[in-house]
Ligand SMILES: Nc1ncnc2c1ncn2[C@@H]1O[C@H](COP(=O)(O)OP(=O)(O)O)[C@@H](O)[C@H]1O
């Protein structure tokens with residue numbers, strides 16, 4: 001369930017008029033997604049997606065709009081905010097912040113193959129290359145400090161097998177924090193999972209859901225992405241997919257020696273981030289009609305990342 005705020009046709013027509021995109025043909029709530037209310041909107045001049053922002057970092061909406069403008073200007077397939085005739089991007093509907101974006105074509109990929117992973121690696125590198133010279137600053141609200149603050153209390157609720165896994169990973173994060181924060185930075189998507197990418201056949205047609213985007217170490221974004229696109233059910237890495245993703249990324253943004261050194265640890269950090277957020281979500285949304293992802297998926301991935309036999313393609 002993801003339409004938290006239903007809309008009447010008339011209020012939508014009034015909202016859409018200032019964009020000058022023609023009459024409303026049809027609209028439909030989107031069932032996927034878990035944070036916001038999203039609608040497919042068909043207007044005379046094309047297909048769009050309307051988002052009513054329900055929760056999350058409302059004060060940072062201007063950051064997301066600016067970042068998506070930068071990425072759109074760089075030629076990336078992202079859902080940038082359309083402007084009304086008066087130049088307004090961030091508006092209000094049903095007392096919620098509201099944005100209208102172009103509807104991107106394509107579907108989510110469930111079973112990723114090496115070709116998909118290659119496309120995703122290139123896309124991620126293009127996001128980083130487009131923003132690394134002048135990242136727009138935004139601190140992640142799920143960054144290292146958040147992990148170190150939330151982790152210990154979550155660890156105490158785990159069973160005897162899981163507890164040491166999380167505890168040791170948190171100790172590693174605390175020890176490596178200064179080195180991680182000194183890594184090369186850019187703007188990060190920070191949630192580039194399969195359900196945030198759209199493929200039209202073999203072609204990567206869109207990247208959506210930038211609400212975790214922030215500024216930070218590029219290597220962290222790569223680890224987040226690879227952990228989702230290149231993991232088997234048991235959490236182990238798929239070598240062919242991982243090499244395809246890393247090779248495509250490195251062709252556009254070569255790695256530094258320090259990145260190559262911190263890579264195995266970074267894969268673990270990225271597991272901790274989503275293990276924790278899923279544990280917290282499972283607790284706080286229990287019994288509600290909200291999509292909750294399985295925390296154990298990241299426990300398995302973290303367990304499998306204790307020995308990482310996947311060096312970064314690093315050239316001196
Ligand atoms: N610009 C877009 N173009 C096409 N589909 C979109 C677009 N934005 C969202 N969607 C669809 O809506 C679904 C939910 O969007 P998402 O941003 O993940 O929601 P939430 O913020 O609630 O997690 C996506 O899985 C996708 O199918």
Ligand SMILES: N[C@@H](CCOP(=O)(O)O)C(=O)O
Nearest residue numbers: 142191193212274277278293
């Ligand atoms: N892709 C994530 C969900 C988004 O992270 P959140 O911290 O904003 O809930 C997942 O699969 O857990």
